[in-house]
Amino acid sequence: MSGKLNFSTETKARIAECTIHLGSVYKFDDSWERFTIETVFLHKDNDRSSLLNDIALVKLRKKVRFSHYIQPICLPRASTSTVLNNLCISSGFGYTLKNVGSNRMLKIRMSILQCNERWDVICIGAYENLIVQGISNICKGDSGGPFSCKSVTEDRWTLYGIHSYVAGFEKTQLGINMRAND
Incomplete structure (x- = not known):
């Protein structure tokens, strides 16, 4: 991943309206915790015309507090090979x-x-x-x-x-x- 994107004022306003919902397994549930997106980081090799590198990271405006329903997940090291036969x-x-x-x-x-x-x-x-x-x-x-x-x-x-x-x-x-x- 690399590089913060430079957005137009209009795009920044739309991103500010976007939220991430955490903490529920139901799509329409008032118990979600809502977090506003501050910045979007696209993959440095993102290409809209292909399937390659079509991911982004988001920075949230406030810190996420972990709970029984919200837990972190580990990321593999760059040198980690994909494991076969795991759950x-x-x-x-x-x-x-x-x-x-x-x-x-x-x-x-x-x-x-x-x-x-x-x-x-x-x-x-x-x-x-x-x-x-x-x-x-x-x-x-x-x-x-x-x-x-x-x-x-x-x-x-x-x-x-x-x-x-x-x-x-x-x-x-x-x-x-x-x-x-x-």
Whole structure:
């Protein structure tokens, strides 16, 4: 990640109206804690015309206090390779039926495929910063959500990917995640 973005006054006003909601598993719930976004940091190699590096970090105006419902997640070191065969979970409010999103956050156990296992489907070129998931799937509406795996040696979760794209509604389609340590 790098670089603060320079926004126009109009864009800054729109960002100031954006909030992050934490602390609830329901989309429409008054118990959310709301945090106003102060700054957005796009990935230095973000390219709107492709699927590569379509992630950003946000700086919030006030500090988040951790609670039973709001917990931090570990980030992998840059040198960490993706782990196969760990317990991995994806979550989000994506579609459960065509064009119908869920009002409750859903989670699903996921597996990581080595890129060469599905080379014909998605691994075209040098996309080493993507993680390919298979079998069970995320759906449209889950973009930006976490793909996390539990450590086999410690009682902690690590964010390995951020949902970037899913090819369609079908469970057999592959979900694509931006690798979190890039």
